[in-house]
Amino acid sequence: MDGQPHLYSFPTSTELCKLLRTYVGRCEKAGLTRHGVFKIAVSGGSLPKTLATALLAPSTSEDEKIHWDKWEIFFADERAVALDHADSNYCLLKSELLDKIPASEGVPAVHPIDTDVLNDTQEVADRYEQLLVKSFASRDSVKLPIFDLVLLGCGPDGHTCSLFPGHELLREQNAWVAPIEDSPKPPPCRITLTLPVVVHAVHIAFVATGAGKKDILKEIFELESGRSLPCAMVNEGAKGRCSWFVDDPAVEGVAFPPTPDSGPDSDE
Numbered sequence: 635m636d637g638q639p640h641l642y643s644f645p646t647s648t649e650l651c652k653l654l655r656t657y658v659g660r661c662e663k664a665g666l667t668r669h670g671v672f673k674i675a676v677s678g679g680s681l682p683k684t685l686a687t688a689l690l691a692p693s694t695s696e697d698e699k700i701h702w703d704k705w706e707i708f709f710a711d712e713r714a715v716a717l718d719h720a721d722s723n724y725c726l727l728k729s730e731l732l733d734k735i736p737a738s739e740g741v742p743a744v745h746p747i748d749t750d751v752l753n754d755t756q757e758v759a760d761r762y763e764q765l766l767v768k769s770f771a772s773r774d775s776v777k778l779p780i781f782d783l784v785l786l787g788c789g790p791d792g793h794t795c796s797l798f799p800g801h802e803l804l805r806e807q808n809a810w811v812a813p814i815e816d817s818p819k820p821p822p823c824r825i826t827l828t829l830p831v832v833v834h835a836v837h838i839a840f841v842a843t844g845a846g847k848k849d850i851l852k853e854i855f856e857l858e859s860g861r862s863l864p865c866a867m868v869n870e871g872a873k874g875r876c877s878w879f880v881d882d883p884a885v886e887g888v889a890f891p892p893t894p895d896s897g898p899d900s901d902e
């Protein structure tokens with residue numbers, strides 16, 4: 635699946651959420667067919683809230699049903715803080731989504747960071763990588779973990795996960811999970827999936843909404859100067875496996891390469 639990233643733009647977030655659900659549902663189905671579970675990595679920011687709106691709406695058909703008990707949720711990036719800290723992506727996902735899943739719909743397996751070693755960000759990253767090794771079979775036999783879906787946000791500076799513009803972490807080729815202790819966005823200590831892991835996923839999707847994203851999306855998609863931004867590097871690495879779910883204000887005046895298919899529910 636080569637080609638270019640797909641772009642899906644919607645007038646309102648209600649429409650975006652509807653199609654995001656269809657897309658996630660298709661990725662889930664593909665994961666279940668492939669290995670009987672759905673392995674997804676999620677970021678923080680506004681994503682958990684959008685995801686909750688998309689996934690907690692009552693399903694209108696069997697096709698749309700989310701099989702939560704088959705989900706394995708990982709974190710694309712996480713801050714090195716306690717799990718009940720206001721900066722924790724786990725805490726955010728829990729309050730926005732996990733706590734609201736009706737018990738009758740099943741319970742996903744969730745994989746937070748190990749908070750026993752918060753004073754050593756490298757160790758937090760190493761332990762998270764070990765967790766992935768166990769979950770994705772041994773590292774000897776698996777060169778890179780293959781998530782069924784990685785869901786990402788796009789920062790106003792073009793960062794994604796905790797991969798920041800110009801940071802040396804963008805060149806990491808060996809680690810699956812890396813520490814960062816000088817994040818330009820607080821808090822400074824975090825862990826993140828590395829770029830090779832992100833772009834190796836079966837599907838990668840960005841969700842970016844609001845007029846505040848317009849300038850950075852223009853840079854990512856149109857300008858030569860944007861090619862080295864982390865979001866653009868994901869586009870470049872994942873190509874046709876990458877999709878962007880945006881609302882109209884986020885892409886006003888941005889020229890995109892045409893999306894070849896009719897929607898995220900069509901075959902790519």
Ligand SMILES: O=C(O)[C@H](O)[C@@H](O)[C@H](O)[C@H](O)COP(=O)(O)O
Nearest residue numbers: 677678679680681787788789795
């Ligand atoms: O840990 C983080 O800093 C977030 O995970 C971050 O990467 C976020 O995804 C983007 O900044 C987009 O944020 P919004 O979705 O709120 O625009």
